[in-house]
Amino acid sequence: MRSEPAYGVQAELNVSVEMRDGTVLAADIYRPTDPETGDPISEPKPALLDRTPYGKRGRMERHGEWYAKRGYVVAVQDCRGRFESEGDFYIFKNEAEDGHDTVEWLADRPYCDGQVGTFGTSYGAWVQSALATQDPPHLEAMFVNQGAANGRKATFRHNGAFELRWLCWALTLGGGFAKRALEDDDIQQALANVDVREVLEDGPIQPGQSPLKHIPDYEEWTFDIMTSGNANDELWQSPGINFEAYYDESADVPTVYAGAWYDSYTKATCDNFEALAGRKDSDHFLLMGPWTHGWNSYPLPSWNKSYSGELEFGEQALMDYQQTRLDFFDHYLKGADTWSDQSTVEFFQMGEGDGHQSRDGRLFHGGSWRSASDWPLPETEFTALYAHEDGVLRQEAPNEAESHTSYEFDPKNPVPTLGGNCSSYITYEPREESILEYPLSERNLVDMTGRGGYDQRTRADTLGAERADRPLETRDDVLVFRTPPLEEPMRIAGPISVTVYGETDAPDTDFTAKLIDEYPPSQEFEDGFALNLADSICRGRYRGYRETPDFVEPGAVHEYTMEPYPTANVFKAGHRIRLDISSSNFPRYDVNHNTGGPLYGDREYNVATNTVHHSEEYPTHIELPLQPADD
Known part of the structure; x- marks a missing residue:
């Protein structure tokens, strides 16, 4: 009972x-x-x-x-x-x-x-x-x-990249309530004055020069997780x-x-x-x-x-x-x-x-x-959708001997994050009052990325966006592959994988993938609704979940495997299944500087020419956990 x-x-x-x-x-x-x-x-x-x-x-x-x-x-x-x-x-x-x-x-x-x-x-x-x-x-x-x-593998770092939420957490809920901060009003006031949005946009931060310098033990572990990438590290x-x-x-x-x-x-x-x-x-x-x-x-x-x-x-x-x-x-x-x-x-x-x-x-x-009774679901039929040079996702694999699409990836102009599997991308609301008048425990937190499903177009408050109301698909550094409008609903539930056959002229770079349920235009949503379902990233030097770095060979085609987070969704008739491929998703992940330099803290930046192949030999694709259609 x-x-x-x-x-x-x-x-x-x-x-x-x-x-x-x-x-x-x-x-x-x-x-x-x-x-x-x-x-x-x-x-x-x-x-x-x-x-x-x-x-x-x-x-x-x-x-x-x-x-x-x-x-x-x-x-x-x-x-x-x-x-x-x-x-x-x-x-x-x-x-x-x-x-x-x-x-x-x-x-x-x-x-x-x-x-x-x-x-x-x-x-x-x-x-x-x-x-x-x-x-x-x-x-x-x-x-x-x-x-x-x-x-x-995922949560502190993610397939080689760093989830910047932990830097945000260290600067807010972590450092703001560190014992030294709670015992010293000056330290807590210094952390209260930090606008994490500015820290992220002006980064990378340096040891001893960051807002965390007031609490060195917190700065130590923050830099440990930002700079350490090898699997055998303690x-x-x-x-x-x-x-x-x-x-x-x-x-x-x-x-x-x-x-x-x-x-x-x-x-x-x-x-x-x-x-x-x-x-x-x-x-x-x-x-x-x-x-x-x-x-x-x-x-x-x-x-x-x-x-x-x-x-x-x-x-x-x-x-x-x-x-x-x-x-x-x-x-x-x-x-x-x-x-x-x-x-x-x-x-x-x-x-x-x-x-x-x-x-x-x-x-x-x-x-x-x-x-x-089990997960993945016993009736799952893992089904690949292949990227084609005409921008279409199809179940048929490409048969071209050579087919690829290139774009310029500028790490100083990353693709902004719009919702998704986010948490702790936060900053304390700016206040004129001191912490004695308005303690951190009473201050509101400002969410910098949103969390959950979002139409993939920028807003006025989107971190790093050049302008508002811009669909991400219109960016030159976002490649879009979509199915024709579905004739029948397609139901998925389970793990997802994406394989990008990528090439770069840099010694290291990233590739990202995002699965989208594309609603058609309607009376209430005149431009449709590009709904994000799951995303992932792969850092070149750690591709294939390598335990130690293995830098890419510029000009060579490498396989970048990603695992967007599992989901369960029905793509209804008339919708399109869309796969966006790019090289950044900021601030969900830290941005690769394309130099082959340190994982975090590099002050140099290179613009990379990145290429996605979609040929018979290099068939970039997404694998979805297809379920039997409902009655």
Whole structure:
């Protein structure tokens, strides 16, 4: 039977939890109490652990109370070096061991029945997967919402490139709430004055000259992830960053991997489920909605929104996040029959709407929930669409002996990012008030890229755009390949791959790919709507997921393989499937300077002539996870 809010709550704040190296981390413990006497109940209960770098009060406090009222002990802990916890913060470095030690400490409390479940979103998902690599004996269940798998392959870096969101994060939610910043008003004021948009446009920043110079330990790890690209570097083998390397020894407990089609961890969420569901005996589940990244308002994350960016999906897209997690933990920690009917895979199939304009101006893309037994879906037919010299995408491979298209890639004029799988591309709103008058914790965050589905045309506030209302397809450095209008709907769900046969006159360059659902013009959308579904990038020197750099040979044709994040979408009759190929997507990814210089920090720039081949020998194509047509 589902747990009901039958208890009162007692909170014990800043409880000391000692780690194996003697560092003391602070946790708030929420315990169920007798509603009449207010005393903690004597019966031990399962415990839930949430570890966070964002401060364990505020919404996290209410979040702890919600579960304690339903008969759980809840521990919310500040990660090492953050807020009330001792130690130095180096992003994800100590989370595996700290998480293990906290699970075992919690299980040993007299008010815990020995079972510990974990939950958390984003950073709170990373730390769960990190502690799972240590296989704590008392870990019994995990609900991992929007987290990583291999930080080098996708999320910190991405197929060789750097996801600039982590520089943005370091300058805002990271550095702004570093312990030194919280203890020194001058440091916090200096970070509050930073406009991250200017940092990105004026970059690259240099060590000792960046806004992070006030907190050198944060500057250190930021530059580590920006400048380190080799797979054998200690950073990328850490159990706090590369969970893929530790799959075999990771905990075998019931786990939900939850995410969203427009999340910054979409691929990692699916990768974790696919790898671990096949390795482990315990029940594993994949749950994918049409949402974007992170929390929206307490107590629900993006799951309580029926929209993503400029798309509207309708009320059917909503899901009760807290109740879903409660049903999972009730089943696996309390033996309730609250999860027995849950499908192994549950996902939202986007694109079933009629494309009308909703009351708030969004395009009604619509969709519905689907269930499956496995991922990728068993009935998937991976189908290639080939680029042809006339700009058409066809299932027929090209037969020309020689066919190619060239463009100039100027790293000082990159293609701007318009929505997509973005998070943390943020800056604090500019304010005249000091942080004493208007603290960072109360300031609004400005989103620089948008997140979710967007019509691919620039806006007045698009970072780096030369002018507003310009379709990206009109740029000289964007190659567009599209199918004829579809005669019948085409439904896809699953992983995507793009192979570009590229050539450059530079020692290193990037190629990018973006999958687009192209709506035809309508009365409400007179110019149609070029809807981004997924994108990716490949840095030449690390093409093919190379572990060490292998610079390209100028003038030679190389294979650039990319994996745009998985998605589930219906391309309706009359729509076109479109593939955009270019060499930049800024600021989603850092821009290659085409010099063969350092991964980050190069002050030199070269304009490269890049060429995409679409011939019989070099058939550039996208492979889509085609599903059987609905009845």
